[in-house]
Amino acid sequence: MPPKSNTEVLFPKLQYLPRDPQKYSPQIALIGCGGITEHHLAAYQAAGYQVTALCDVNRQNAEKRKKQFYPEAQVFTDYRDALKLADIEVVDVTTHPDIRPAIITVCLKAGKHVLSQKPFVLNLDEGERLADLADKSGVLLAVNQNGRWAPHFSYLREVAHSGMIGDIAGVHCGVHWDHSWVKGTAFENVEQLILYDFAIHWFDFLTTVMGDQLPQRVYASTAKTSSQSIKPALLGQASIEYENAQATLVFDGHVPSGSWDRTLIAGSRGLIRSAGRKLASQQIELITSEGSISPELTGTWFPDGFHGTMGELLCAIEEKRQPSHSARNNLRSLELCFAAVASSLSHLPVEPGTIRKLM
Structure with a gap:
């Protein structure tokens, strides 16, 4: 191994890129297939993540994302049906914040790890309730603050x-x-x-x-x-x-x-x-x-920021710790x-x- 240069000694290389789990490769469900999810799915596809369920009350939205990124995924208009799939372990909830807490609650009670779109909640007490529920349910709850991995x-x-x-x-x-x-x-x-x-x-x-x-x-x-x-x-x-x-x-x-x-x-x-x-x-x-x-x-921020948020959640699950964006x-x-x-x-x-x- 060649000796380090003076620059490398004074300014060591830093781990700033998204991480992926070593062995953990769960099946993921996406709830909400609006415009921003094009960046979610592009990042997940590039990282090799398994998205096997796409949910949206407007079936056309889910079908569009299926055709674009995951042609083998199942499509649902009721996210509760996707949660019944035993192989789904992680859920990405991308809906607007006014309806998101109720959906996250159902997902956590179903024993699924959750990545919530940002901004997380409109009420801090509700956010604390969801964090408590995740702990009680033995699963992890993280927030898609994708800018952290820009x-x-x-x-x-x-x-x-x-x-x-x-x-x-x-x-x-x-x-x-x-x-x-x-x-x-x-x-x-x-x-x-x-x-x-x-x-x-x-x-x-x-x-x-x-x-x-x-x-x-x-x-x-x-x-x-x-x-x-x-x-x-x-x-x-x-x-x-x-x-x-x-x-x-x-x-x-x-x-x-x-x-x-x-x-x-x-x-x-x-x-x-x-x-x-x-x-x-x-x-x-x-x-x-x-x-x-x-x-x-x-x-780049898009799509690497979205790779980072899901990757950190999956690493945290694999390593049995809280994610940094909990x-x-x-x-x-x-x-x-x-x-x-x-x-x-x-x-x-x-x-x-x-x-x-x-x-």
């Missing part, structure tokens, strides 16, 4: 946890793009579209980066642009205070020409930053007192998200955890 987010997080840049003092993210594509879809009716449905990825990223450091207060706001044509506000921002750190998240969702995404994590020994015109193509620079590197990452873990991200939404409505700082329901 290559740049995953690499930045691993650098932060490695200690290479020291104690984290600041996390600053900005997303500038056009989100008006939701016009005419169900998402246009989500009043807090930016801070809830979209920004949950960034609240979750922040939560994972900060680890045991708990947020003390969050101040957030939203606004409509003068020229936007959809109902929800397309501008949002949040400032989060920690005892020894700070974070800012900025979302400009009405940039019709061009886009830009940036993330910076500052620590006591250095910093790491990523930026690019698209979330799928980010340039990264890691700077410490020992020098700097600009690693070239492989993969329901309980994700509730911390939702606490931050709910507090930001409440702050944007009250124009006052809010302590995360005090807001139990999405307002």
Whole structure:
């Protein structure tokens, strides 16, 4: 084995790509076959996962996904019929959040491991109930926070946890793009579209980066642009205070020409930053007192993020442990998200955890 280069010693390689189980290969059922599931199934197919049941109240949706990805899968309009299949061990629930908890409850009681679409719940107490039910049923419940396995987010997080840049003092993210594509879809009716449905990825990223450091207060706001044509506000921002750190998240969702995404994590020994015109193509620079590197990452958020969420759940089942994106873990991200939404409505700082329901 050749000796390691100086760069490899100073900046060791990090495991940021999705993992697959070594031997565990369960049969998976998908409940809900809407637009986002094209990315779920593309990732599962590429990873070699077995999806053997597709469920949707609109049979045409399930038949379409069957033809696209898993021609041998069975199709159901009532997900309860799929749960009766003894070989189904894992269920991916992708429905909208208002009806999802009832479906997850039935799946957990049936003894199935569950991957829930994000955002997980509209009520933190309900989320805790589902986490308790999973424990009682002896199964695992994880949340499809697919942004955790977007290559740049995953690499930045691993650098932060490695200690290479020291104690984290600041996390600053900005997303500038056009989100008006939701016009005419169900998402246009989500009043807090930016801070809830979209920004949950960034609240979750922040939560994972900060680890045991708990947020003390969050101040957030939203606004409509003068020229936007959809109902929800397309501008949002949040400032989060920690005892020894700070974070800012900025979302400009009405940039019709061009886009830009940036993330910076500052620590006591250095910093790491990523930026690019698209979330799928980010340039990264890691700077410490020992020098700097600009690693070239492989993969893209879509579909690798979806590979990561299911892969981590399957690995956790095989390794008999809780997944890193467990329901309980994700509730911390939702606490931050709910507090930001409440702050944007009250124009006052809010302590995360005090807001139990999405307002």
